[in-house]
Amino acid sequence: MILTVDIGNTRIKGAVFEGNTQIDTFFFIEKDFQKKIKNILKTHQKITDLVVASVGDVEKESFLEFKKDVNVHFISHEDPFPFFNDYETPKTLGIDRMVLAAGAAFQFPKQNKLVIDAGTCVTFDFIDDKNRYHGGAIAPGLRLRYQSLHNFTAKLPLLTLESPKDVIGKSTSDSIHSGVVNGLVYEIDGFIDEYRSRYLNFIIILTGGDADFLAKRLKNTIFANSNFLLESLNQTFQYKIKND
Numbered sequence: 001m002i003l004t005v006d007i008g009n010t011r012i013k014g015a016v017f018e019g020n021t022q023i024d025t026f027f028f029i030e031k032d033f034q035k036k037i038k039n040i041l042k043t044h045q046k047i048t049d050l051v052v053a054s055v056g057d058v059e060k061e062s063f064l065e066f067k068k069d070v071n072v073h074f075i076s077h078e079d080p081f082p083f084f085n086d087y088e089t090p091k092t093l094g095i096d097r098m099v100l101a102a103g104a105a106f107q108f109p110k111q112n113k114l115v116i117d118a119g120t121c122v123t124f125d126f127i128d129d130k131n132r133y134h135g136g137a138i139a140p141g142l143r144l145r146y147q148s149l150h151n152f153t154a155k156l157p158l159l160t161l162e163s164p165k166d167v168i169g170k171s172t173s174d175s176i177h178s179g180v181v182n183g184l185v186y187e188i189d190g191f192i193d194e195y196r197s198r199y200l201n202f203i204i205i206l207t208g209g210d211a212d213f214l215a216k217r218l219k220n221t222i223f224a225n226s227n228f229l230l231e232s233l234n235q236t237f238q239y240k241i242k243n244d
């Protein structure tokens with residue numbers, strides 16, 4: 001069994017896999033992640049490998065203590081990936097984006113793919129039907145938009161995510177919810193339309209903490225899979241074992 005761990009900018013997510021079957025999932029914050037991982041390893045004694053992909057700033061050293069119980073692997077740019085990387089700065093491409101692109105290539109090898117990850121940041125990644133990774137976009141995520149409006153102005157309150165009542169906000173809070181939520185929804189639909197004008201067909205994968213919330217609001221019909229990164233991490237690790 002394998003424990004995959006995704007260290008994002010806000011949250012840490014984990015999943016236990018037996019082959020390709022996900023048998024357990026976890027969310028935790030940085031503060032108590034060592035205790036949480038220890039508990040997971042205790043609950044699932046058959047875990048042999050701990051596979052980590054990190055864009056956050058948890059230190060590698062904090063995983064040392066697990067080495068006596070399991071093999072610890074950090075997915076990095078040096079690992080084998082199932083796509084050709086056409087990014088001009090491949091070394092600065094986020095590991096999460098590489099793992100997402102890998103998952104898309106594993107699941108849909110013969111199709112064009114657009115991966116949208118709506119987390120702390122919203123990232124777009126395009127991988128074509130020959131499994132060439134082109135690049136995409138990085139934009140602020142929902143929570144970050146609420147925070148920026150508050151942090152960089154004198155008068156705007158810090159609001160938590162809420163569905164806007166209408167496009168036309170009739171109060172300060174309604175205007176903020178409309179600007180943040182409708183703004184991101186139009187933005188994602190706009191990106192998809194632009195990709196559509198360039199590529200006849202492509203699969204869209206929507207993932208990340210805000211995927212479900214956004215999916216039902218998009219004009220484009222997209223099936224959200226909030227576990228896509230963890231599934232892809234499991235597949236990336238299997239691929240690494242086969243190719244190392």
Ligand SMILES: Nc1ncnc2c1ncn2[C@@H]1O[C@H](COP(=O)(O)OP(=O)(O)OP(=O)(O)O)[C@@H](O)[C@H]1O
Nearest residue numbers: 008009010011118119120121141142143208209210
């Ligand atoms: N408990 C929570 N804490 C923070 N954000 C949450 C929580 N639950 C849901 N969310 C939503 O999830 C989004 C963050 O997504 P996610 O958890 O995928 O981000 P992340 O951990 O930073 O990962 P990444 O860095 O890969 O984007 C936020 O915009 C927020 O609206």
Ligand SMILES: CC(C)(CO)[C@@H](O)C(=O)NCCC(=O)O
Nearest residue numbers: 055092093094095096097121138
């Ligand atoms: C964009 C984020 C923050 C999204 O998690 C991450 O993928 C990252 O730190 N990327 C590095 C820059 C790049 O991908 O080009």
Ligand SMILES: [K+]
Nearest residue numbers: 117119120121
């Ligand atoms: K993200």
